[in-house]
Amino acid sequence: MNENHEIHAFLEAEKIAKSFQIGSHRIEVLKQVSVMVNAGEWVALLGASGSGKTTLLDILGTISRPDSGTLYIGGQNISRLSARETVSFRRKNIGFVFQAYHMLPELNILENVMLPAMLEHQSRAEAVQKAEMLLERVGLAHRIKHRANELSGGEQQRAAIARALMNTPSLLLADEPTGNLDSVTGNGILDLFKEIHAEGKTTIIMVTHDRKVADLADRAVALQDGSLCC
Numbered sequence: 001m002n003e004n005h006e007i008h009a010f011l012e013a014e015k016i017a018k019s020f021q022i023g024s025h026r027i028e029v030l031k032q033v034s035v036m037v038n039a040g041e042w043v044a045l046l047g048a049s050g051s052g053k054t055t056l057l058d059i060l061g062t063i064s065r066p067d068s069g070t071l072y073i074g075g076q077n078i079s080r081l082s083a084r085e086t087v088s089f090r091r092k093n094i095g096f097v098f099q100a101y102h103m104l105p106e107l108n109i110l111e112n113v114m115l116p117a118m119l120e121h122q123s124r125a126e127a128v129q130k131a132e133m134l135l136e137r138v139g140l141a142h143r144i145k146h147r148a149n150e151l152s153g154g155e156q157q158r159a160a161i162a163r164a165l166m167n168t169p170s171l172l173l174a175d176e177p178t179g180n181l182d183s184v185t186g187n188g189i190l191d192l193f194k195e196i197h198a199e200g201k202t203t204i205i206m207v208t209h210d211r212k213v214a215d216l217a218d219r220a221v222a223l224q225d226g227s228l229c230c
């Protein structure tokens with residue numbers, strides 16, 4: 001950690017910039033984006049399509065690196081980690097829920113949920129126990145032996161939440177987790193996020209287009225023209 005840097009928040013992004021080169025054209029998607037998120041806080045990230053929400057979420061989740069700027073999570077300066085250290089940090093500390101679920105179709109639901117623990121070389125017996133507990137919690141105890149492609153969208157997203165929680169992440173990132181679901185099914189997913197938030201152990205950043213979804217969060221920030229505003 002940089003000794004000169006005083007950490008105030010659980011997550012602190014400073015002057016994050018990211019641009020993409022497409023042919024001869026360069027688009028500056030994020031220009032000097034700074035954001036602080038406290039431990040246990042639920043922040044909604046709003047913005048028009050193409051405003052850079054996924055780009056920012058991927059950087060905050062250490063999936064991609066910014067062109068410039070620094071990112072601290074739990075006091076750890078991510079910008080200083082090697083690629084290998086970053087992967088390890090991500091697996092231990094961050095859970096992702098994507099709009100399109102991203103379950104592995106050839107595995108059953110239990111195996112999908114266990115995967116993050118298996119990648120961390122945890123004991124298989126303990127992983128089975130924890131995955132069963134999480135699947136019970138998201139209301140899928142009766143589906144554990146089903147393959148992912150035998151489940152409905154809402155069921156797959158509930159399993160994806162269980163998978164995201166498998167390594168007890170301190171940071172849970174969700175990119176439009178209800179975007180592909182009807183409103184009743186989506187409300188069930190949002191109820192799960194409310195429960196996780198109420199436990200107070202997980203910091204949540206959730207991308208959404210929907211103001212009503214954003215209203216569930218403690219705070220909403222919006223991306224516009226490459227900058228964050230409220």
Ligand SMILES: Nc1ncnc2c1ncn2[C@@H]1O[C@H](COP(=O)(O)OP(=O)(O)OP(=O)(O)O)[C@@H](O)[C@H]1O
Pocket residue numbers: 020021022027029047048049050051052053054055056
């Ligand atoms: N890998 C990439 N290469 C080139 N351009 C990219 C890449 N990823 C994103 N972009 C561009 O960056 C801009 C922001 O994309 P991003 O996916 O972050 O938007 P978004 O706010 O998540 O949009 P949506 O609400 O539609 O998901 C878009 O113009 C997109 O085309």
Ligand SMILES: [Mg+2]
Pocket residue numbers: 053054055175
């Ligand atoms: Mg997106």
